[in-house]
Amino acid sequence: MKILLTGARGFLGWHTRLRLHALTDHEVVPVGRDEWHDLPLLVADSDAVIHIAGVNRAETDDEVEGGNVALAEDLAAAIRGAGHPLRIVYANSIQAGNGTPYGRGKERAAEILRDATQTGVGHLVDVLLPNIFGEHGRPQYNSFVATFVDATVRGETPSINDNQVGLLHVQDAAQALLDGLEISDAQLSPEPETHGVQEVWDLLQEFHANYVPVGEIPDLSTKFRIDLFNTYRAALFPEHYPIRLTPHSDPRGSFVETVRCRGGEGQTSFSTTVPGITRGEHYHLHKIERFAVISGSATMELRKMFSDEVLTFPATGDEPVAIDMPVGWVHNITNTGDEVLLTQFWSHELFRPDAPDTFPEPVRLD
Incomplete structure (x- = not known):
């Protein structure tokens, strides 16, 4: 039609x-x-x-x-x-x-x-x-x-x-x-x-109190909270990103807290990506998704649907950062280094094959 x-x-x-x-x-x-x-x-x-x-x-x-x-x-x-x-x-x-x-x-x-x-x-x-x-x-x-x-x-x-x-x-x-x-x-x-x-107003203040300072995800136990949080974080993008993550190091190595969430579902996964390869190239209608580079070097690219401008965020495991992908923005991540890239992905809901809320689309149109 x-x-x-x-x-x-x-x-x-x-x-x-x-x-x-x-x-x-x-x-x-x-x-x-x-x-x-x-x-x-x-x-x-x-x-x-x-x-x-x-x-x-x-x-x-x-x-x-x-x-x-x-x-x-x-x-x-x-x-x-x-x-x-x-x-x-x-x-x-x-x-x-x-x-x-x-x-x-x-x-x-x-x-x-x-x-x-x-x-x-x-x-x-x-x-x-x-x-x-x-x-x-x-x-x-x-x-x-x-x-x-x-x-x-x-x-x-x-x-x-x-x-x-x-x-x-x-x-x-x-x-x-x-x-x-x-x-x-x-x-x-x-x-x-x-x-x-x-x-x-009170919910927005609850979100803002911890999301901007440390990137903490609020309680997402209801649809309204999810919808309002997505509305709020869209207004922060791109000026308030990437989210700086804090490494805690000692002689044994380092520990980085990549996601804190106060309620609701949640699923964490990780991927390895060989040099030169791009992952992602899709957008969501409601899913909250965080990318965090653990090891290696990468660029994360995003484009608002029906626009041409592409935003690029460099990321490295040496100075870990995270990007929370806005709804309706196509996004990807590319290994720009010489070694295997290790990336952690987090979404606010469990992956459901019958309703993945993932729609393929290239970031770059040229």
Whole structure:
């Protein structure tokens, strides 16, 4: 299936594109501001549209409300002109219809798209998303979680009005949009987890207290803790890496503590790699994975999916360091020395052959 993805370079758009790449064979056509003028031709050449492009915040209320309506009108015109039935999956919000400029705009956008697909030219799935959070969210824009993470990293303390909020990790939101490609229902409402605003802040402070100074992994005994920790550590990358490990030496040799974890599953493995060989070349959707060189010399390379920039971290067993691979970043490790490389790998969960959360992709595209 050929899928047009609007808002592909935004927060939810990037995660949806990542999930489509990892879990499906669909051809994805990313559309942002630069491609918007080609929308009629692109829609006509597609089988389905996942419509994420929208306006969350702007200088005026009219820009928020009118922006969402205008985007829907453009898409509706392209749907009517496509000449064949299209499935439209709309990333709507539970705030639709709540009387705010954003809520009015999202509600009206859904009506416009519904009208465009009710004349025999397709099917609309209206996905009502709650507050979403996750890796690479924009502070002061995507969610209060992104704002809290940014404040934590900067060492600032925001004003907190504690209340209960339904939260959905962005990869779960992306899965709901993928589900919309298959279901016959007209509406889909993924279920959030309810957490306190103060609870979120306190968890971030718990993570930050030991992760930045010594690289200690916090308690990861619940899905929410894992999702929030992944969100937090994405904001630290790459400025706070590599993690410096401390050797303890005496006449017998040396001892290096590579991983400390306060709770949850965990699996440790090691590999030997001959000179010139590269391991890895994959990415994950949720797995927390640490690479630590024990002996020899290596480089670790990482690239954020759908970007070209490659980050390189040298590593040696003489001055041991570790890298925790961010979700959605392709990574590898190459033996750059003349001797066998010994590397320790740790992940927060046991390896499950039926669900390895490992998706092949080269770091370097040239």
